[in-house]
Amino acid sequence: MNKQQETWEIAPSTHLFDLKLKEVWAYRDLLGLLVRRDFVSFYKQTILGPLWFFIQPLFTTLIFTFIFGNLAGISTDGLPKPLFYMAGITAWNYFADCLTKTSTVFKDNAAIFGKVYFPRLIMPLSIVVSNLVRFGVQMVLFILLMLYYYANGSQFNISWAIFLFPLIVILMALLGLGAGMIISAMTTKYRDLAFLVSFGVQLLMYATTVIYPLSTAIEKYPKYSWLIEYNPMTSIIETFRYGFLGEGSFSWISLGYATSLTVILLIIGIIIFNKVEKTFVDTV
Numbered sequence: 129m130n131k132q133q134e135t136w137e138i139a140p141s142t143h144l145f146d147l148k149l150k151e152v153w154a155y156r157d158l159l160g161l162l163v164r165r166d167f168v169s170f171y172k173q174t175i176l177g178p179l180w181f182f183i184q185p186l187f188t189t190l191i192f193t194f195i196f197g198n199l200a201g202i203s204t205d206g207l208p209k210p211l212f213y214m215a216g217i218t219a220w221n222y223f224a225d226c227l228t229k230t231s232t233v234f235k236d237n238a239a240i241f242g243k244v245y246f247p248r249l250i251m252p253l254s255i256v257v258s259n260l261v262r263f264g265v266q267m268v269l270f271i272l273l274m275l276y277y278y279a280n281g282s283q284f285n286i287s288w289a290i291f292l293f294p295l296i297v298i299l300m301a302l303l304g305l306g307a308g309m310i311i312s313a314m315t316t317k318y319r320d321l322a323f324l325v326s327f328g329v330q331l332l333m334y335a336t337t338v339i340y341p342l343s344t345a346i347e348k349y350p351k352y353s354w355l356i357e358y359n360p361m362t363s364i365i366e367t368f369r370y371g372f373l374g375e376g377s378f379s380w381i382s383l384g385y386a387t388s389l390t391v392i393l394l395i396i397g398i399i400i401f402n403k404v405e406k407t408f409v410d411t412v
Contacts, residue, residue, distance in 0.1 A: 152247045162254035163261075181265040185221060189214045196339045205341045205375040208282050211273055212369070216338035218270045219368045222263040223300040223361060224329050229255045230308025231325045234316050234404070248405040249398065252309055256301045263297070274372065285374035289367055292383075296368050299390050303360060306393035313397075313404040336361045341369075342377040360386035 189210050196202045197209035204212035230252045277284070315321045336359050337345070346353045356362050363382035370376030 152249050152253070159250050159254050159257065162250065163258045166254060166258035181262050182269050185214065185217050185266050185269060188217050192217070192339055202340050203344045205343065207284055207369075207373055207375050208277050211277055211282070211284070211373065212341075213339065214270050214273055215369045215373060216336075216365055218263070218266045219296070219300060219365050220333055220336065220338050220361070221266065222259055222297075223304045223364075224333070225259045225262065226256050226301055226304025227308045227311075228325055228329055229259070230305055231311035231315065232322055233308070233312050235312075235322065249401065252305055252312070252401070255308075256305050260297075260301065270372075286372060287370055287374045289371035289378055292367060292371055295387075296364055296371075299364055299386060300361075302394045303364075303386075303390045306390065306395075306397035309397035309401040310393070313400045316404055332359070332361075335359055337365050341375070342366055357382070358385075360389045 192213040193209045197204065197213070233252050233255065274284075311321060311325060333339075335356055337356065342353075342356065342362060345356050363379065363386045366376040367378055367383055368376075370378040
C-alpha cells in the first residue's frame with residue numbers, strides 16, 4: 129500500500145504575493161517549540177521567575193499613579209487612577225513587546241536562519257504568540273485589581289464592548305507584527321533603526337491614550353489632538369477601557385480605521401519580510 133508523502137520544493141519565489149502561508153501552517157509544530165523556548169528563556173536563571181510578569185506592570189502603574197495622577201493631576205474620566213493606568217499599560221505592553229521584538233527578528237536569529245531552512249515567518253509569529261502568554265498573565269492582574277475596586281464600592285461598569293476583547297487582542301498582535309516586520313526588514317540595511325525602535329516606542333506611548341483619556345486631549349489641545357486620534361492604538365486602548373470599565377471614547381469609525389490600517393500594515397509587512405529574507409544573510 130502506497131503512502132502519500134508531502135514534500136516541499138525549496139525554490140526562489142518570483143511572485144510578489146506568494147506569502148507561503150500553507151508552508152507556515154505545515155510548520156506549526158515548530159511554532160509551538162519556539163514559543164516554549166521564548167517563554168522558558170525569559171525567566172531562566174532569574175530569582176523571581178514568572179513573577180516578573182506581575183512586577184513590571186504593577187510598578188509602572190504605581191509610578192504613573194503618583195506622577196501623572198497625583199502630581200500632574202491628569203483626569204482619568206472618574207475612574208480609580210490605578211485601574212485606569214493598569215488598563216492602558218496592559219494593552220500597550222502587549223503591542224509594544226510585539227513591535228520591539230519583531231523589529232529585530234532578522235538580527236537576533238541570523239545564526240539560525242543561515243543554517244537551517246524553515247518558513248522565516250514562523251519566527252515573528254512565535255514572538256506574537258509567546259507575548260500573548262505574558263499578556264494573559266497581566267490580564268489576570270488587571271482583573272484582580274478590578275475585583276478589588278469593585279469590592280470597595282468604586283464606580284465603573286462593564287459594557288457590551290467587552291465582547292470586542294478578542295478583536296482588540298488580534299488587532300494589537302497584528303499591528304505590532306506588521307509594523308515590526310517592516311522595521312525588521314529595514315534594519316538589515318540601516319542598523320541605526322534598531323537603536324531608535326525602543327526610544328520611538330516610548331515616545332509613541334505618550335501619543336497614545338495610556339496616561340490620559342482621549343476626552344482630555346481633545347479638550348485641552350484641540351489643534352493637536354488629531355495626532356492622537358489617528359494613532360491606531362488610541363482607539364484600541366479606548367475600546368479596551370470602554371469594554372472593561374465603561375469609560376472611554378468608543379467609536380465604530382475609529383475602530384474601523386484601526387482595523388483597516390492594521391490589515392494594510394500586516395500585508396505590507398509580510399510582503400516585505402518575505403522579500404528581504406532571501407538576501408538578508410548577506411547584509412546582517
